[in-house]
Amino acid sequence: MRELTPGELLDLDREHVWHPYGPMPGRIEPLLVESASGVRLRLADGRELVDGMSSWWSAIHGYNHPVLNDAARGQLDRMSHVMFGGLTHEPAVRLAAKLVEITPEPLRHVFLADSGSVSVEVAVKMCLQYWRSLGRPGKQRLMTWRGGYHGDTWQPMSVCDPDGGMHDLWAGLLPRQVFADAPPAAYEDTYAEHLRETVARHADELAAVVVEPVVQGAGGMTFHSPAYLRVLREACDEHDVFLVLDEIATGFGRTGTLFAAEQAGISPDVMCVGKALTGGYLTMAAALCTERVAEGISRGDVPVLAHGPTFMGNPLAAAVACASIDLLLGQDWAQEVKRIEAGLRDGLAAAHDVPGVRDVRVLGAIGVVQLDHEVDMAAATRAAVGAGVWLRPFRDLVYSMPPYVTGDEDVARICAAVCAAAAAG
Ligand SMILES: *Cc1c(COP(=O)(O)O)cnc(C)c1O
Numbered sequence: 001m002r003e004l005t006p007g008e009l010l011d012l013d014r015e016h017v018w019h020p021y022g023p024m025p026g027r028i029e030p031l032l033v034e035s036a037s038g039v040r041l042r043l044a045d046g047r048e049l050v051d052g053m054s055s056w057w058s059a060i061h062g063y064n065h066p067v068l069n070d071a072a073r074g075q076l077d078r079m080s081h082v083m084f085g086g087l088t089h090e091p092a093v094r095l096a097a098k099l100v101e102i103t104p105e106p107l108r109h110v111f112l113a114d115s116g117s118v119s120v121e122v123a124v125k126m127c128l129q130y131w132r133s134l135g136r137p138g139k140q141r142l143m144t145w146r147g148g149y150h151g152d153t154w155q156p157m158s159v160c161d162p163d164g165g166m167h168d169l170w171a172g173l174l175p176r177q178v179f180a181d182a183p184p185a186a187y188e189d190t191y192a193e194h195l196r197e198t199v200a201r202h203a204d205e206l207a208a209v210v211v212e213p214v215v216q217g218a219g220g221m222t223f224h225s226p227a228y229l230r231v232l233r234e235a236c237d238e239h240d241v242f243l244v245l246d247e248i249a250t251g252f253g254r255t256g257t258l259f260a261a262e263q264a265g266i267s268p269d270v271m272c273v274g275k276a277l278t279g280g281y282l283t284m285a286a287a288l289c290t291e292r293v294a295e296g297i298s299r300g301d302v303p304v305l306a307h308g309p310t311f312m313g314n315p316l317a318a319a320v321a322c323a324s325i326d327l328l329l330g331q332d333w334a335q336e337v338k339r340i341e342a343g344l345r346d347g348l349a350a351a352h353d354v355p356g357v358r359d360v361r362v363l364g365a366i367g368v369v370q371l372d373h374e375v376d377m378a379a380a381t382r383a384a385v386g387a388g389v390w391l392r393p394f395r396d397l398v399y400s401m402p403p404y405v406t407g408d409e410d411v412a413r414i415c416a417a418v419c420a421a422a423a424a425g
Helices: 006-016 066-078 090-102 116-133 154-158 189-205 227-239 291-298 315-329 333-353 377-386 408-424
Strands: 033-037 040-043 048-051 107-113 141-145 178-180 206-211 242-246 270-273 285-290 357-363 366-371 397-400
Touching: 048 408, 066 315, 090 107, 090 285, 090 315, 107 116, 107 291, 116 154, 116 206, 116 242, 116 270, 116 285, 116 291, 141 189, 178 189, 189 206, 189 227, 206 227, 227 242, 285 291, 333 357, 333 366, 333 408, 366 408, 377 408, 397 408
Parallel strands: 141 178, 141 206, 206 242, 242 270
Antiparallel strands: 033 040, 040 048, 107 285, 270 285, 357 366, 366 397
16 A cells, blocks of 8 residues: 555545544544654654653553563464453463552452453442442432542443533433532531532432542543542442442542542442553453452342443453553552653643633643633643643643653643643633
């Protein structure tokens, strides 16, 4: 096949290819990436950009990593995929055992899903089916707090922030869930009471509370006191409601602890991981549950969990995930996240002086600048790229979640680009 020029590729892209949250045809021309290595994306026109996004928070070790490449190649030579029904294989078994080992007790069983959204669907299905199996089919609603994001398929969408998740667009089609107010950053007794009261009032119809712990990601990049998770844990226990923690964005060290739940000292009944699970190489996620959840489901008249994606347990993704977790745990990752946190705090302090900036916040390897207006995405992106950095601002936010291998100079460069984007956007 004849090689296509960058111009031809972009023309075909515009004509045929949907991009995330985009109109068809697209209004903003995407940048054409030719390759990526370490923390740098190389564009077709030869420019190099420091990646401030970790490809939506997943590429924690950077790109083209020799250890992850070896894991993928080694597995490719054995088999890239076999079906998971009736068959099993070492990469999936090892990954499941590893996940059980590193996540909070008493999570014990692992459902490997092919994306974060699907893992949330499975988590919800587990909870609903548990109560059905126990003869309480009325418990089928979910509770969450505003400002969340849990994915783009229907059940996850129903617990996304009603405004950001465009619930109006789908009114009548989305399951109607129970929403508490968005969690404040600091601990407040009145808000804790509001959570308790909301769980108590709806206990009879609630299957589960589904929240992101400590950091709400795509719903608005906000942080909240871990104490609220303890409040939810207690309220859920008291009222026979499951607690599902969506650690898809926070898992694998991003907030400074391996999982954000650790900051609250609690464990969920069901937990979802994804994004950084494969170090950003391949799509894979997982829903982990306790023995109680699995045992309850198995007691029902339909004792099976009726879910089984075609590419469930994909060996290639599982092998890379195992390598990525070993790579992470084999180094002082917490120190690296702390180092990046310090760099982000230093570098983003300057954003306080940028006109139109409402808030600057940093937690772990997450740096956020919030504006007092909707960001002009084209102008902000142009400014960041001009500063040699790839960022993807949204709504009123310019933020970075860099790979953990980002050096101090590159962290400083990312911060300068965030400030420039905030000023331009
Ligand atoms: C990204 C994300 C999801 C959805 O994961 P996909 O792999 O994009 O389907 C769900 N929950 C949280 C917290 C996320 O950040």
